[in-house]
Amino acid sequence: MSDSLRPIMDKQEAGQLVNAQRIRKGRTWAELAQLIDAPEVWAASALLGSFPLPPEAAEKVCAELELGGDVRESLVAQPTRTFDPQLLSDPTIYRLLEVIQVHGPALKELIHEKFDDGIMSAINFRVDVDRREDPAGDRVVITLDGKFLDYNW
Amino acid sequence: MSDSLRPIMDKQEAGQLVNAQRIRKGRTWAELAQLIDAPEVWAASALLGSFPLPPEAAEKVCAELELGGDVRESLVAQPTRTFDPQLLSDPTIYRLLEVIQVHGPALKELIHEKFDDGIMSAINFRVDVDRREDPAGDRVVITLDGKFLDYNW
Amino acid sequence: MSDSLRPIMDKQEAGQLVNAQRIRKGRTWAELAQLIDAPEVWAASALLGSFPLPPEAAEKVCAELELGGDVRESLVAQPTRTFDPQLLSDPTIYRLLEVIQVHGPALKELIHEKFDDGIMSAINFRVDVDRREDPAGDRVVITLDGKFLDYNW
Amino acid sequence: MSDSLRPIMDKQEAGQLVNAQRIRKGRTWAELAQLIDAPEVWAASALLGSFPLPPEAAEKVCAELELGGDVRESLVAQPTRTFDPQLLSDPTIYRLLEVIQVHGPALKELIHEKFDDGIMSAINFRVDVDRREDPAGDRVVITLDGKFLDYNW
Amino acid sequence: MSDSLRPIMDKQEAGQLVNAQRIRKGRTWAELAQLIDAPEVWAASALLGSFPLPPEAAEKVCAELELGGDVRESLVAQPTRTFDPQLLSDPTIYRLLEVIQVHGPALKELIHEKFDDGIMSAINFRVDVDRREDPAGDRVVITLDGKFLDYNW
Amino acid sequence: MSDSLRPIMDKQEAGQLVNAQRIRKGRTWAELAQLIDAPEVWAASALLGSFPLPPEAAEKVCAELELGGDVRESLVAQPTRTFDPQLLSDPTIYRLLEVIQVHGPALKELIHEKFDDGIMSAINFRVDVDRREDPAGDRVVITLDGKFLDYNW
Amino acid sequence: MSDSLRPIMDKQEAGQLVNAQRIRKGRTWAELAQLIDAPEVWAASALLGSFPLPPEAAEKVCAELELGGDVRESLVAQPTRTFDPQLLSDPTIYRLLEVIQVHGPALKELIHEKFDDGIMSAINFRVDVDRREDPAGDRVVITLDGKFLDYNW
Amino acid sequence: MSDSLRPIMDKQEAGQLVNAQRIRKGRTWAELAQLIDAPEVWAASALLGSFPLPPEAAEKVCAELELGGDVRESLVAQPTRTFDPQLLSDPTIYRLLEVIQVHGPALKELIHEKFDDGIMSAINFRVDVDRREDPAGDRVVITLDGKFLDYNW
Amino acid sequence: MSDSLRPIMDKQEAGQLVNAQRIRKGRTWAELAQLIDAPEVWAASALLGSFPLPPEAAEKVCAELELGGDVRESLVAQPTRTFDPQLLSDPTIYRLLEVIQVHGPALKELIHEKFDDGIMSAINFRVDVDRREDPAGDRVVITLDGKFLDYNW
Amino acid sequence: MSDSLRPIMDKQEAGQLVNAQRIRKGRTWAELAQLIDAPEVWAASALLGSFPLPPEAAEKVCAELELGGDVRESLVAQPTRTFDPQLLSDPTIYRLLEVIQVHGPALKELIHEKFDDGIMSAINFRVDVDRREDPAGDRVVITLDGKFLDYNW
Structure with a gap:
């Protein structure tokens, strides 16, 4: 070949x-x-x-x-962003999913309260991971930062 | 009764x-x-x-x-934090799941690079939602802030 | 009560x-x-x-x-846009899912070819259903029309 | 061999x-x-x-x-049109699924209102993708065009 | 109310x-x-x-x-033809599913051999159930009869 | 080896x-x-x-x-008749599944009305595919023909 | 009413x-x-x-x-024999499922060796549960007894 | 290597x-x-x-x-007794699963009636397959024989 | 009634x-x-x-x-011990599942090394939860204690 | 390469x-x-x-x-702790899952009673397997020992 x-x-x-x-x-x-x-x-x-x-x-x-x-x-190729569902059982990733499970309804309420009906874009979007020192144990700080998109017919 | x-x-x-x-x-x-x-x-x-x-x-x-x-x-009662998987199809919540899908492997790599083997706690944890003004369209900023826990036998 | x-x-x-x-x-x-x-x-x-x-x-x-x-x-209340997966087995809806199954890879290729990496927004979006007369049998014409969003960090 | x-x-x-x-x-x-x-x-x-x-x-x-x-x-061989369910998590494809989720019930109602009981064929069918210029950001326009089939015993 | x-x-x-x-x-x-x-x-x-x-x-x-x-x-209302997946475990219905499992690939090959690429319509379609006497035990005869639809762009 | x-x-x-x-x-x-x-x-x-x-x-x-x-x-070897569930998404096969979904309950009622409690055997069974000419478009005719088995303790 | x-x-x-x-x-x-x-x-x-x-x-x-x-x-009504999949997690029932998991391939081989290609009917079938005394602890004896059905076109 | x-x-x-x-x-x-x-x-x-x-x-x-x-x-190696769920769709094996579905609740009731709360062990256990001649068609007889284990804290 | x-x-x-x-x-x-x-x-x-x-x-x-x-x-009634799979997403319960995921293969190896082929009974079994004081933070101690059952035909 | x-x-x-x-x-x-x-x-x-x-x-x-x-x-490489769900059907592992199913609600109640709202850490955690001699049959003793983490915003 x-x-x-x-x-x-x-x-x-x-x-x-x-x-x-x-x-x-x-x-x-x-x-x-x-x-x-x-x-x-x-x-x-x-x-x-x-x-x-x-x-x-x-x-x-x-x-x-x-x-x-x-x-x-x-x-350099265009990705197909498929997803391995097994990755969600890795404890480091799972905690992020658990956050959505426990706080998802509240996050939805507050996004709508602060912005009205719409979403945080995951395309016009950035995310950062930082280590913040803390005497009680350093902390992982993950910042999700996406453009608000309102439902716009 | x-x-x-x-x-x-x-x-x-x-x-x-x-x-x-x-x-x-x-x-x-x-x-x-x-x-x-x-x-x-x-x-x-x-x-x-x-x-x-x-x-x-x-x-x-x-x-x-x-x-x-x-x-x-x-x-005041103790919650059982069960989860409605259908909530994940709400677009406002789904974008958070998509972020884990697209960026999950990178977040895992960087947490381990900055902290070594372990996780961001979802228990010793806080999360905030803010609206940041931006001339190109205001932005949703979600900050996840959890204590790093290293695997500790 | x-x-x-x-x-x-x-x-x-x-x-x-x-x-x-x-x-x-x-x-x-x-x-x-x-x-x-x-x-x-x-x-x-x-x-x-x-x-x-x-x-x-x-x-x-x-x-x-x-x-x-x-x-x-x-x-007037804010919706949670959850989804009944059983609806996908209704034949009228299922044909739309089948279109994604059969043509999904081609639609993805052509969106990227015409616009580069990104998505058709489902939020800044409208959809119309029309009946177009046709001597061989009238046709259902569904037009999906969404703003292109490029991945923009 | x-x-x-x-x-x-x-x-x-x-x-x-x-x-x-x-x-x-x-x-x-x-x-x-x-x-x-x-x-x-x-x-x-x-x-x-x-x-x-x-x-x-x-x-x-x-x-x-x-x-x-x-x-x-x-x-030139006859295809078996099987489907990779993971493709649905690619954001470019997922938005099409989300459209069915959010608008599916309305599309079903309007197809039946305009045509009576039946479906849009996915076999006698064509689909086109176009780029439409728009000063607020160019738009992806996907046109689904299928023959209406009424339930016909 | x-x-x-x-x-x-x-x-x-x-x-x-x-x-x-x-x-x-x-x-x-x-x-x-x-x-x-x-x-x-x-x-x-x-x-x-x-x-x-x-x-x-x-x-x-x-x-x-x-x-x-x-x-x-x-x-007289328009049905949404959703489906109870549990019904498939009823033995009388399950045998029909088993037929698709065991003979599905052969049925697909022969439909394409006799008609070329396309499907048997489930919309322009009828089905009958008959009892045929047989000295070795009467037989259930189910006849599926649907219009052939060729893929027609 | x-x-x-x-x-x-x-x-x-x-x-x-x-x-x-x-x-x-x-x-x-x-x-x-x-x-x-x-x-x-x-x-x-x-x-x-x-x-x-x-x-x-x-x-x-x-x-x-x-x-x-x-x-x-x-x-010549004995088969294990396992089943690829993805095959069910091929449109030619899927229409057969849709028939069970839409007509399953009626088929069950009529089998019991014509034969009493029991099933159509999928083992003492044959199935044929025929092309029947029809001026409105030729038709696929699939005949399922199985021995009735009554529940017999 | x-x-x-x-x-x-x-x-x-x-x-x-x-x-x-x-x-x-x-x-x-x-x-x-x-x-x-x-x-x-x-x-x-x-x-x-x-x-x-x-x-x-x-x-x-x-x-x-x-x-x-x-x-x-x-x-006296005709049953639809649907099934609650949760019942399979009851330990008394689960052990029966485990037996199929562990011994299923061997049971299939031996049924074919003793009878050729076919199945044990679950319709022309009876099952009994007995208690057999045993000094090392009494035993549950479940006897499945079904007519052999050979694949018969 | x-x-x-x-x-x-x-x-x-x-x-x-x-x-x-x-x-x-x-x-x-x-x-x-x-x-x-x-x-x-x-x-x-x-x-x-x-x-x-x-x-x-x-x-x-x-x-x-x-x-x-x-x-x-x-x-001679220790097995991990994992299980291929597809095997359950083989008709010879499936009939065993159907027996659990149809008779599971009755088997559970009778085990508890004859032995009180507990299970039939799948570990202290044997199973046999026999062919029993019968003029109406030979029969498959499968005998499950396991020690009763009562819940014992 | x-x-x-x-x-x-x-x-x-x-x-x-x-x-x-x-x-x-x-x-x-x-x-x-x-x-x-x-x-x-x-x-x-x-x-x-x-x-x-x-x-x-x-x-x-x-x-x-x-x-x-x-x-x-x-x-006093006999339980059917069915199980709510959603309970597994409660964080307090989920950690127990995660332990099986992360340590399951090792636990299996060590049970076989210490006892040969068999299982820890979940029927002849007890479990206790204790709080153990620890200056670095008190600890949850869960003790699973079940009779070893060897595979015994 | x-x-x-x-x-x-x-x-x-x-x-x-x-x-x-x-x-x-x-x-x-x-x-x-x-x-x-x-x-x-x-x-x-x-x-x-x-x-x-x-x-x-x-x-x-x-x-x-x-x-x-x-x-x-x-x-020495950093693990991704993904999980093979099939392992849960191995009887030696399955009994551990069954314990969570049968006792999970009680374990949750008692952890909260002894420690208030929170979890047993699976990260700051150790587990041991022991063989304890017992004249009625030796016993597997598995001790889970994790730091209690209270929900701490």
Whole structure:
């Protein structure tokens, strides 16, 4: 089978290779984000397959991590953002789901109270993760920041 | 059947009655939160059934909204935090789930990079919803703030 | 139990009462839409529970159909847009799902080709249903029309 | 194992190879549709595996994209139109499902009001995707156009 | 609550009442079908809620079975053909599902071989149940008869 | 690994190879059925993996289609008739499921009316697919014919 | 609403009433089986809703347990044998499911080895439960006894 | 990769190899059971992966069927008794599930009547399959025989 | 409807009434356990519906909590131990499920290493909950204690 | 493909290789736990993939079991603690799930009674498995020991 007959490498598979080389070379996600001049969460999401990278960013990452052309081709491809439902059982992710379960009705009420009928966009959207020092134990602070979209016929 | 043989009113049912009277009397969740001197999201979550209210807070809310003793009894009861999976299809809530789907793997990577193996607690935890003005359209800002818990045998 | 202790009538239940009276009085959805000066699909969706009606529109509909204050109160309330998965097995609705199944991958490719990475908004959105005459059998024409939203960090 | 003992290449797999070569050679779906003289959505759906291509169309596409006989054999084969439920979590596709959820009951009511009991055929059917310019942001317009079929014993 | 504020009686509920009276008065489905001059399966499906009855047929059935106006109103209403998945575990129904499981792939191959790509319509469709005498044990003969629809863009 | 350590080839996999060679050699299912002197649906079901073939029939088919001993060994093996639930979303198969959904309750009523309590056997059973000419469009006629089994303790 | 407009009482509901009166009057299932001259498992299954009782048996049971005409009418009605999947989590029932899980493949192999391709009928079928004394602890012995049905086209 | 780095062969995979060789060499399960001096159902269950074989039994079977050390190593390994839910749709197995569905409530009642609160053990347990001759058609007789365990705190 | 025609009150419903009265009268589960001379977890499980109470214990509890004969009748009835899967999303319960997810494979390995092939009985079984003081935060200690049952044909 | 382009070996796959070598070399989990100076359950969970091993522990285990660098690299990697739902049907694991089902409501009540609203942490947590001798049959004793976390805004 000729080389041209390979499908584009799956973006999750490319993401696993990026992560494997990142670990082997001792790089942090923060360093990779800096390398491509992007916010940390976006950089990690994109390198793990959730966003298409600009070609020059894919080029830089593949050079830094000694990854080949197949990975580069995959990193710039349009993602299908499918979802592994099993990931929700990982305790670190599950706590986020539990927050929606426990606080979902209240979040909905308050979004509508502060903005009227509509949603927080998940497309015109950014999210950040920070570590905040606290003498009682440091805290994870995740900020979701999306444009409000009102139902607009 | 004697009165004493009624079960404690279901906390979601009590929450619906609180909400109905809140709307009929033109109160905001912010005003109810102020009445019981509690953060807005906590107040709304508790009044909708996710947290037990202190007796004096339940008393104040029921007086303000002209709700009876059955509602008060329910508001102070220990919740079972079960979950209606259909709520996840409400677009306002669904966008939060989509965020976990699209960014979940990156959030997991960055929590582990910044804190090592562990989780953001959903118990030692608070969440706030804010409206941030923006000339390109105001934004919903949701801040999740939980203590980091490392796996600790 | 005092009247004030009833929850807001469920919006689907209110929608069923609207529909029952609409049928008994021989009104079409088109006539109700005209009554409240709204597009047909929006009017039907709102009266069946998917959108909050402006108070004056709810007033007009309830007067026309001889529905009481409980229905009017429900029609103006903020909806939780939950979803009955069984509805998807109704053949008239199922064909729409089948279209997504059969053409979903192609629609995704062409949206990205014509607009780049992003989505058709379901919030800044309208939909119309028309009957187009055709000698080989009249046709149902459903037009989905939503603002393109590009992923925008 | 002799060559004749290979099964027909899976049509989704063939579709991935078509898409990979399309990207590598810089062709658009619109150009491929023109090449085989077919509407854009049909062409993309067929090349991704949802419809059997006429042999001469499969021949042209494989020549243009330098794909082999196995791909050509697969493109003309009868599809089994199975469905990957995970695709529904891709945000671009999910918005279409959400439209059915939010507007499904109204669409059903209006189809029956305009046509009586029956369905919009998903077989005698076409669908188009267009970009409509709009100063407030260009819009995705998807037109579903199917023959009405009345229940006919 | 005034009488006009009752929703249309659920068609499955009406069907249960039809069936209860049918049994109490010793009528067969065949007799009811004859009464409204309709095929047996259609008559039973319609009276159980899957099809809207013409008003004069509903009138006749309700007179014969001494059913009231609420049932009559329900029998003529447009059905939503939702489905109780638990019904599939009833052995008499399950055997039909098992037939699709065991013979589905062969039926699909032969429909395509005899007709090309397309489907047997379930809308332009009829079905009959017969008892055929057989010395080795009488046989249930179910005939599905639907118009072939070819994929027709 | 020695040849004897291969498992019996999966019957679905053997069925795919039969089908691939059938297409490549331009044979119809009707011709294969004639070759092994069996009804069309049974022949197609058996060759696709739902029934064990008699050794001489497997021999004839493999000779005709130039298939090897592994396929022959698989064709005669006892099937486990498991089921791919995704197949139910193929529109050609789905219409059969929809028939059970829409007409299931009526079919159950009429089987019991004509035969008393029991089932149509899916084991002592045959099914045929025919094309019936019709000026309004030819029709697919599927006849299910099973022995009635009464509950018999 | 007139009495004749009640549906037939649900057979599970009738079964619960039978069981309640059986307990209150101190009767065993064995005594009820004897009363209607039927095997124990059949009698219990029928009285709990899985089989229609002959009218005279229903009459005897209702007289013995002082149950009314609604229960009698329900006991003789044709059952729809739907199934509560939650029952499978009851430990006494779950062990039977576990037996199918652990031994299912072996039971299938041995049925085919002893009888060739086919099934044990669940319709021409009986089942008994016995207590067998054993010094190491008495044993539950459940005997499933069904006619072998070979696949017979 | 060195030989020692292979995982233990999956016990289902080993079971498929045992079965393939059993068929090729014309051995019955009864003969294999005799070879290892074990009851038929236990022998088949163990050889298909549900029980660990004693090393000498594994040795004998592998010698008889000319299977290698990898299979022998797998046969003696501790099983994880996971379960393929698709197996439940095989008609031969499904009938056993249907028996639990139809008779489950009666079996539960009678176990409690004969033994008080508790279960039939599925661990201290044996099951046998027999063919009983019957002029009306031979019968499959499956005997489940488990120690009664009462709830014992 | 005569009193004797009420079914036995559902045991979960009885448990809710027990709990409501327990709270209103300020009793702890520990006090109720002492009242009936039973371990705390068993007492709470039984009073919430998972075990049948001895008649004299039911009598004592109903006297203490001023509950009527219907509750008493329900408390002594044989439970069907069905399960509400939504309860698993309550965070206090979910953590127990997470423990099985994270540690399940290790627990299985160690049970087999320490005892050979078999299970920890959930029938000959007890469980206790204790509070252990700890300067770093008190700890919940749950002890599961069940008889080992080896697979014993 | 260069060696650096392999993903990190999946931790479950590494766990299977550890277990295979452990069995081949006759080592117990207890011995491996001692080798890395860790509690038994933690050691088994970590070696099977649920926890990251310290590099020196991974080194020791790989030396002892003659496993290569790929396994060592995997053992120290951060786990994603996804979960195979099929494992819950293994009888040894299932009994633990059944305990949650039967006793879950009581455990929740008693945790809240002894500690107020909150959870037993599954992160600041340890679990042990012991064998306790008992003349009536030895017992499995599993001790869950987690820090109590109160809901703390």
